[in-house]
Amino acid sequence: MAHEPAPATTDGRGPVVIVDDDVSCLAAVEQIVRHWGYDTVTFRSFEDARAYLARATPAIVIVDVRLGTYNGLQLVHFSREHSPATQWLVVSGFDDPVLRKEATKLGARFLTKPLDLTQLQAHLEGNGGPLPAAD
Secondary structure: OOOOOOOOOOOOOOOEEEEOOOHHHHHHHHHHHHHOOOOEEEEOOHHHHHHHHOOOOOOEEEEEOEEOOEEHHHHHHHHHHHOOOOEEEEEEOOOOHHHHHHHHHOOOEEEEOOOOHHHHHHHHOOOOOOOOOOO
């Protein structure tokens, strides 16, 4: 499915890209983010998201760690070359210290499911605080 870059919201914020192969999680996060006033672009696969990110420079991407045979960290790594200013929120159902460290090394924030909505909103608004050290 071809996706065109979504227009910015009325206050100038660009769309939030959401990538998750779990349809119910994808729909839930999209609904919440849209409720907060953001436009969204969603993808259910690594391949579709990668194709979009090769030509778009979103402000924020929320990506699940597990994406079939790929993972969200691979998407962060790929996109860093094309869009270094994009903010990344990597989401996992498990608080894995290795994945957390890898996400941090790539300049992404690591969040666990179920998502803390106050924390998610703070990150979207740019108030998530500094990234933790990657050690």
